[in-house]
Amino acid sequence: MRMSELQLPEGVVPHLAETQDAVAQMLADQVAECLRLHLAENPEATLVVSGGSTPLPFFRALREKPLEWARVKVALADERWVPVSDPASNAALVQSELLQGAAADARLVLFHYANKGALDALPELEAAAAELPLPIDVLVLGMGNDGHTASLFPDAPELARAMDLSVEQRVMVMTPPSQAHQRVTLTLPVLTQARFTALHLKGQDKIATLARAIEAPADWSAMPIRAFLQAGLHVYWSP
Numbered sequence: 001m002r003m004s005e006l007q008l009p010e011g012v013v014p015h016l017a018e019t020q021d022a023v024a025q026m027l028a029d030q031v032a033e034c035l036r037l038h039l040a041e042n043p044e045a046t047l048v049v050s051g052g053s054t055p056l057p058f059f060r061a062l063r064e065k066p067l068e069w070a071r072v073k074v075a076l077a078d079e080r081w082v083p084v085s086d087p088a089s090n091a092a093l094v095q096s097e098l099l100q101g102a103a104a105d106a107r108l109v110l111f112h113y114a115n116k117g118a119l120d121a122l123p124e125l126e127a128a129a130a131e132l133p134l135p136i137d138v139l140v141l142g143m144g145n146d147g148h149t150a151s152l153f154p155d156a157p158e159l160a161r162a163m164d165l166s167v168e169q170r171v172m173v174m175t176p177p178s179q180a181h182q183r184v185t186l187t188l189p190v191l192t193q194a195r196f197t198a199l200h201l202k203g204q205d206k207i208a209t210l211a212r213a214i215e216a217p218a219d220w221s222a223m224p225i226r227a228f229l230q231a232g233l234h235v236y237w238s239p
Contacts, residue, residue, distance in 0.1 A: 011231020147223025
């Protein structure tokens with residue numbers, strides 16, 4: 001199955017290319033343009049990204065864009081509760097792959113505090129999240145084959161609260177049994193406010209997962225990505 005064969009919800013915009021690098025460049029062009037337009041009228045812009053291997057070519061393409069990076073705040077949609085020195089750290093990935101060259105001038109908002117448990121660090125995490133002006137200007141999400149996005153995992157006991165649109169918390173600690181580490185995630189009301197949201201996918205397996213998500217769009221508890229399959233979402237995919 002290919003993306004063009006999916007019956008995407010009305011208003012969800014597909015962007016397709018034959019290679020991962022081509023899709024990464026398309027996404028980087030769009031993200032850079034969104035940031036540039038926002039910076040033309042505002043003192044700063046906010047970019048929220050996701051970890052994993054899929055966004056690496058996107059990070060490398062985006063860091064080459066001629067932006068006023070010193071006016072851009074970069075944050076992660078979610079983070080594993082590990083030190084930044086740990087190979088599993090999403091922040092470490094962003095620092096090494098995105099915040100290089102001119103993009104090194106951007107400010108990274110960290111969602112980790114050394115020598116504290118995640119729950120004990122919640123006040124500091126909320127303070128960090130409060131540094132991000134809402135709505136987020138640009139949000140780039142990924143998706144797991146279980147239908148999770150950010151750290152909104154189907155098996156996390158905290159999922160219902162993290163996806164409650166009335167919740168005031170900007171960040172929550174998630175403890176999905178399927179994962180090796182505790183997670184910190186931005187909550188659904190923060191994520192869904194973003195001015196521009198992209199879902200960046202690679203591979204046939206992600207098309208199959210997206211097809212399952214489309215089948216029952218209201219059942220977000222089984223596949224949290226369903227909460228984002230709304231008009232205005234841009235889906236970027238390569239085989």
